[in-house]
Amino acid sequence: MIDADSGDSPRMSFWEALNAGCGTAADRRNQYWFVGWCLTWALTLSGVSVYLETHSDLRGTGAWLLAGLPFVLSVGALLSYLRFLRNADELLRKIQVEGLAIGFGAGIVFTLGYQVLERVGAPEMSANDTVIIMMAGWMIGQLAATWHYR
Amino acid sequence: MKNRLRVLRAEQDWTQAALANHLDVSRQTVNAIETGKFDPALPLAFRIARLFDLKIEDIFDPDN
Numbered sequence: 001m002i003d004a005d006s007g008d009s010p011r012m013s014f015w016e017a018l019n020a021g022c023g024t025a026a027d028r029r030n031q032y033w034f035v036g037w038c039l040t041w042a043l044t045l046s047g048v049s050v051y052l053e054t055h056s057d058l059r060g061t062g063a064w065l066l067a068g069l070p071f072v073l074s075v076g077a078l079l080s081y082l083r084f085l086r087n088a089d090e091l092l093r094k095i096q097v098e099g100l101a102i103g104f105g106a107g108i109v110f111t112l113g114y115q116v117l118e119r120v121g122a123p124e125m126s127a128n129d130t131v132i133i134m135m136a137g138w139m140i141g142q143l144a145a146t147w148h149y150r
Numbered sequence: 151m152k153n154r155l156r157v158l159r160a161e162q163d164w165t166q167a168a169l170a171n172h173l174d175v176s177r178q179t180v181n182a183i184e185t186g187k188f189d190p191a192l193p194l195a196f197r198i199a200r201l202f203d204l205k206i207e208d209i210f211d212p213d214n
Contacts, residue, residue: 023176024176027176089175094188146178148187149178149188
């Protein structure tokens with residue numbers, strides 16, 4: 001019987017690699033912190049946006065503090081990701097960096113390339129679309145790297 | 151880079167997960183090193199060498 005864990009199989013299946021690719025217990029803990037910060041940031045951003053839209057008369061220091069709250073939380077999310085990346089298992093860090101490179105590259109290439117397409121009639125792209133492309137590239141990059149190192 | 155990690159692990163009758171636990175890395179890392187897809191950085195290479203009480207060059211062959 002072939003058992004990858006015993007070493008009889010030279011290569012892990014993609015699903016095994018995905019599962020094992022979550023890293024060590026410390027990596028998983030750091031990932032939970034990062035996800036927690038991201039969820040908090042996303043919920044706060046949505047909440048603040050809705051609140052400011054429904055209270056358009058809000059002005060002054062209070063409005064600025066409220067609008068700045070998501071920025072403060074985004075620093076926490078960024079720091080938690082840096083902490084995860086710095087302490088991550090070697091291979092996991094490599095997979096993450098490759099994913100980030102692909103996401104960043106895809107975002108830049110798509111954004112600049114699309115500007116040319118817009119000139120010949122393609123629908124206008126918003127800044128949010130670039131973020132979506134970068135996030136998708138990051139995810140695809142991680143999956144591709146996990147596949148490569150399985 | 152070729153290495154003898156798979157053989158050394160088999161001699162100890164360890165699973166990849168057990169070796170990963172000893173080295174404080176993921177099982178995927180152990181698998182990737184064994185298959186030659188990934189070369190560890192020096193700190194991990196030293197940890198592997200110490201674990202098997204060998205020199206780094208006894209485990210990793212830079213000429214391959």
